[in-house]
Amino acid sequence: MTEHEVLALWESFYVIVGSSAAALIGLQFVVVTLISESPLEASPASLSAFGTPTVVHFGGALLISAVMSAPWPSAVGMSRVLLVLGAGGLVYAGVVTRRARRQTAYQTVAEDWLWHLILPAAAYGLLLASAILIRTRAGSALFGVAATALGLLFIGIHNSWDTVTYVVTEAGRRRQGKKK
Numbered sequence: 549m550t551e552h553e554v555l556a557l558w559e560s561f562y563v564i565v566g567s568s569a570a571a572l573i574g575l576q577f578v579v580v581t582l583i584s585e586s587p588l589e590a591s592p593a594s595l596s597a598f599g600t601p602t603v604v605h606f607g608g609a610l611l612i613s614a615v616m617s618a619p620w621p622s623a624v625g626m627s628r629v630l631l632v633l634g635a636g637g638l639v640y641a642g643v644v645t646r647r648a649r650r651q652t653a654y655q656t657v658a659e660d661w662l663w664h665l666i667l668p669a670a671a672y673g674l675l676l677a678s679a680i681l682i683r684t685r686a687g688s689a690l691f692g693v694a695a696t697a698l699g700l701l702f703i704g705i706h707n708s709w710d711t712v713t714y715v716v717t718e719a720g721r722r723r724q725g726k727k728k
Contacts, residue, residue, distance in 0.1 A: 551623050554686060558616060558694065565697045566613025569606045572704060576603050579708055583715055593651035598664060601644045602707045605668055608637060609700040612675070616693060623683050630679035630693060637672025641665060663706050671699040 580599060611633065620626040645665050648656055656664075678692030 551620075551686070554690065555616065555620075558690060561694060562613040562616045562697070565694075565701055566610050566617070569609035569613065569697075569701055569704070572701070572708070573603055573606045573610070576606065576704075576708055579711055582712065591651065591653040593647065594653040597644060597647035597651045598654070598660075598707070598711065601640075601664060601668065602704050602711070604640060605671075605700040605704040605707070608633065608672075609697045609704070612693065612697040612700070616697075623686065627679045627682040630675060630682065634672050634674075634676030634679050634696075637675060638669060641669035641672060644668070659710075663703060663710065667699070667703050671696045671703065674699075 576599075579602075580595075583595075583599070612630070615626060615629050615633070618626070648660070648664060674692050675696040678689040678696065681692070682689040
């Protein structure tokens with residue numbers, strides 16, 4: 549089976565993941581609107597540590613899907629782009645870690661470190677490794693790329709849900725405190 553035939557087998561997967569990521573990027577704007585209308589004060593530092601990365605992860609899933617769906621003449625160019633995305637994602641994970649440590653509006657817990665920092669860094673690391681291996685171990689590497697795209701999608705979904713539930717429950721607590 550040629551490279552093109554193997555990649556064609558993944559087309560439906562990337563259409564689903566990419567479309568989902570694009571739709572969820574739009575819904576993230578709704579999340580930010582909810583935050584802006586809540587009685588909670590959303591600091592720019594906490595938004596850049598927890599809100600912006602969610603959009604970046606959805607965008608990463610969308611971009612990976614686009615890269616994997618492009619009609620590459622060979623796997624060389626595709627692997628180079630994936631390599632840059634993986635390396636860039638790891639650098640960005642470091643930036644997010646620094647932002648999360650510096651922000652003071654929200655007290656991070658273990659689950660935050662896992663979902664906002666560790667899992668995204670692992671996903672981007674897997675993408676980097678898959679990009680390196682794609683020309684020599686294409687079968688395994690393609691599953692690694694797919695796992696990264698799907699992982700970033702689920703990380704974004706979790707983090708969006710986490711943000712919305714935090715805003716709703718915290719706003720409810722504050723309203724209850726005012727009634728007493």
